Amino acid sequence: MEILDLNEDNLDSFFILFEQVVREDFSEYSGRIKNYFLTKDYSKDTFRYFLGKPYRKVLLATEKDNVVGYLVGDQTYGGVGFISFLGVERTRRNNGIGRMLLDSYEKFCKNKKAHMVKLSTFKRLMPFYTQCGFKHIGEEEMGYWGTRNQIMGKIIGNWNEDTLS
Numbered sequence: 001m002e003i004l005d006l007n008e009d010n011l012d013s014f015f016i017l018f019e020q021v022v023r024e025d026f027s028e029y030s031g032r033i034k035n036y037f038l039t040k041d042y043s044k045d046t047f048r049y050f051l052g053k054p055y056r057k058v059l060l061a062t063e064k065d066n067v068v069g070y071l072v073g074d075q076t077y078g079g080v081g082f083i084s085f086l087g088v089e090r091t092r093r094n095n096g097i098g099r100m101l102l103d104s105y106e107k108f109c110k111n112k113k114a115h116m117v118k119l120s121t122f123k124r125l126m127p128f129y130t131q132c133g134f135k136h137i138g139e140e141e142m143g144y145w146g147t148r149n150q151i152m153g154k155i156i157g158n159w160n161e162d163t164l165s
């Protein structure tokens, strides 16, 4: 298993898995919201646009050139790394791949002198994130995309003013 950054060569395989997980695993989102993600904010072209730019951090778990998992985060802001999407190919779940992606992102954030990793999720996924060291911060009754969201975070260091440079 290798953790790689998204690049022009693995973009197609990544997007096949990303689309599959978005379509199959998020009953919380309507078909219209999913279409919006996949054709606008998180379309293949949008991912391509962000390659090499200092905003998104997309990590892939790969096995013999197959993409089996991904994490879409930002490159930290104000010392906080925010994760937008995490997914593992259905037949490869419960093999530590999700945890491995979270650990790699945490390492990336630490290198950026960040003090926290944060995300917004759903109740059904809280046990997984708790198992991976995240704490429940609170609940948004109607947050992003109108869903009931659980905000979870993990402190990974001390606030560091060098993050301002």
Ligand SMILES: CC(C)(COP(=O)(O)OP(=O)(O)OC[C@H]1O[C@@H](n2cnc3c(N)ncnc32)[C@H](O)[C@@H]1OP(=O)(O)O)[C@@H](O)C(=O)NCCC(=O)NCCS
Residues within 6 Å of the ligand: 021, 025, 085, 086, 087, 088, 089, 092, 093, 094, 095, 096, 097, 098, 099, 100, 120, 121, 122, 124, 125, 127, 128, 131, 132
């Ligand atoms: C959630 C998801 C990313 C987890 O990835 P994974 O590779 O299966 O998880 P891991 O194998 O790394 O699990 C790490 C730990 O969490 C536990 N765990 C995994 N899924 C869990 C779940 N649904 N509930 C409770 N615990 C869970 C594992 O047993 C493991 O525990 P251990 O440390 O005792 O071994 C994966 O199930 C997935 O892609 N789901 C669909 C997409 C999704 O919901 N993404 C999250 C959106 S916020």
